[in-house]
Each structure stands twice: as C-alpha cells, then as structure tokens.
Amino acid sequence: xxxxxxxxxxxxxxxxxxxxxxxxxxxxxxxxxxxxxxxxxxxxxxxxxxxxxxxxxxxxxxxxxxxxxxxxxxxxxxxxxxxxxxxxxxxxxxxxxxxxxxxxxxxxxxxxxxxxxxxxxxxxxxxxxxxxxxxxxxxxxxxxxxxxxxxxxxxxxxxxxxxxxxxxxxxxxxxxxxxxxxxxxxxxxxxxxxxxxxxxxxxxxxxxxxxxxxxxxxxxxxxxxxxxxxxxxxxxxxxxxxxxxxxxxxxxxxxxxxxxxx
Numbered sequence: 001x002x003x004x005x006x007x008x009x010x011x012x013x014x015x016x017x018x019x020x021x022x023x024x025x026x027x028x029x030x031x032x033x034x035x036x037x038x039x040x041x042x043x044x045x046x047x048x049x050x051x052x053x054x055x056x057x058x059x060x061x062x063x064x065x066x067x068x069x070x071x072x073x074x075x076x077x078x079x080x081x082x083x084x085x086x087x088x089x090x091x092x093x094x095x096x097x098x099x100x101x102x103x104x105x106x107x108x109x110x111x112x113x114x115x116x117x118x119x120x121x122x123x124x125x126x127x128x129x130x131x132x133x134x135x136x137x138x139x140x141x142x143x144x145x146x147x148x149x150x151x152x153x154x155x156x157x158x159x160x161x162x163x164x165x166x167x168x169x170x171x172x173x174x175x176x177x178x179x180x181x182x183x184x185x186x187x188x189x190x191x192x193x194x195x196x197x198x199x200x201x202x203x204x205x206x207x208x209x210x211x212x213x214x215x216x217x218x219x220x221x222x223x224x225x226x227x228x229x230x231x232x233x234x235x236x237x238x239x240x241x242x243x244x245x246x247x248x249x250x251x252x253x254x255x256x257x258x259x260x261x262x
Contacts, residue, residue, distance in 0.1 A: 005036060006126035013129050014122040015136035027137040030130070043134045044081065046073040047142060050199040057201035066201075067096045075109060082110075090114045092128050094121035143173060146197050150187075170197075175204045184208060 006012045015023055030037045048069060056064035074093065082088060091110070095102055095117050103117035118124060122132040147170055171180030181204065188194060193209050200206075 003126050005040060006130050010037065012126050012133060014120070015129070015132040017123075018133065020140070023133050023137050023140075026130075026133050030134065041130065042081075042086070043131065044077055045135055045138045046077050047138070048073060049196070051196045054200040070096050071102070071105070075106070078106075078110060088113055091116070092121055092125040093117045094128055094132070095119050143170075175202075 010026060010029065012026060018026075026037075029035045030041055030043060032038055053066060053069060056069055057066065074096075078088075078091065091106070091113055093102070093106070093115070099117045099119055103115055106115045106117065116125075121128040123129070150170070169179065170183040171177040173180055175181065184194065184198070184204070185208065188208060193200065193205065198205055200209075
C-alpha cells in the first residue's frame with residue numbers, strides 16, 4: 001500500500017532531488033486532516049540542535065560522534081512509536097556508516113520487527129522517501145525560525161560594491177552553499193564566533209575560527225596539583241603574526257569580522 005500511495009500517487013522521492021515547493025506541498029498533505037496521506041500515514045521527527053551536537057562532539061571526557069548521536073536518535077524514535085501501541089512490523093532505514101552492522105544492532109534491540117537498513121534507502125523505499133521529506137521540511141522550518149532575530153540585519157550592511165552582502169538569509173547550512181559561508185564570514189565575532197545556531201564541531205566553523213581570525217582556544221589538561229585558579233586569559237592564544245604589531249587585543253575585541261579578512 002505504501003508504495004502505491006507514496007510513490008505512484010504522490011511521487012515521494014529522496015528529499016534532495018525534490019524542490020522546496022514540492023516538499024512543502026507533500027508535507028502539507030501529510031499534515032492536513034482528511035487527505036489520504038493524513039489518514040494512512042504518521043510521522044515523527046527528532047530535532048538535534050547545533051548546540052547539543054557540538055557539546056556532545058567536543059566534550060572533554062570523550063567524543064560522542066555525530067553518527068552515534070543519529071543512531072541513538074533513531075532508536076529513540078522507534079521506541080517511542082512502539083510505546084504508543086503502533087503495531088510496527090517492518091522498518092526501513094537509510095544507513096549511517098556500514099548498513100550490515102547498523103541493521104544487526106537494530107535487530108538486537110528490536111527482535112520482533114523486520115528491519116532493513118540500506119544505502120540510499122530514501123531513493124529505494126517510498127516510506128523512507130516520505131520520512132526524508134518530513135525531516136527536511138522540519139529542518140528548513142527550524143532554520144527559518146532560528147533566523148528570525150537576524151532578519152533585516154544583512155540588508156543594512158549591503159553596499160553597491162558588495163551586493164551579495166545585502167542578501168538576507170543564511171542559506172541551507174551546508175559548506176557548499178556560498179550564501180551560508182558568506183553569512184558566517186560577515187557575522188563572525190573574532191573571539192566568540194557565532195551564537196547557538198552554529199555547530200562548532202563543524203570543520204567549516206573550525207577553519208574560519210582558527211585559520212583566519214588569529215584567535216585560537218586552547219583547553220589545557222588539568223594541573224597535577226589539582227589547582228583550578230586559572231585566569232580566563234590563560235585559555236586564549238593570540239596569534240600576533242596575523243595582525244599588525246601595533247594593534248592590541250582591546251582594539252578588535254568584540255568587533256565584527258568582515259569578508260576582507262577572508
């Protein structure tokens with residue numbers, strides 16, 4: 001049933017190959033009472049914030065990597081659905097890492113359910129395609145809500161010689177999106193970087209902070225004597241070779257970094 005309804009009737013596909021308009025239209029049908037999708041389908045998402053992901057990946061007592069976080073979120077989603085009393089017989093999942101080991105792990109946790117884990121499952125199985133659309137639309141909506149405090153700020157800094165700086169929005173959040181990386185460059189504090197909307201464990205973020213600004217954070221190992229009276233300034237390394245010798249930290253502390261730095 002799910003194949004004929006999702007694939008043949010509504011033409012769900014991997015969310016990456018569908019336009020934003022098509023994704024929104026499909027999501028609207030899923031959420032609108034009375035439609036065939038709303039009557040026969042259910043959906044749930046687990047939002048992982050940039051702050052939560054970063055704090056887990058950068059914690060000093062051992063990294064909780066992104067794949068492990070995504071797997072645990074998937075397991076939690078499945079468990080929550082089962083706890084509501086839904087008679088789940090089959091589960092299809094787009095893999096994270098090796099599909100065989102991932103499937104074996106899930107099979108041990110949920111032995112009464114038939115589980116299929118595959119590469120490109122969002123293109124192979126219509127139910128996974130539908131899930132990818134729900135996840136993508138939810139993510140895009142979260143990005144729009146998070147951008148609300150920044151609305152209008154970019155238009156104020158645009159100039160005739162630099163028109164792209166007047167384009168409002170921060171893009172998709174992917175490194176290949178010039179709109180995204182451009183927003184990051186224009187809105188980076190040289191010491192603190194960005195707000196909670198940015199994932200500091202992201203390589204793009206690390207490169208911008210450590211490679212371009214001349215400021216780097218160093219987390220020293222605890223002292224042998226157990227002392228904890230270190231000063232805040234002990235955690236900062238100031239790369240004097242990246243700026244003019246006569247410039248002092250107080251002159252640029254807290255100021256914005258423009259695209260000229262990059």
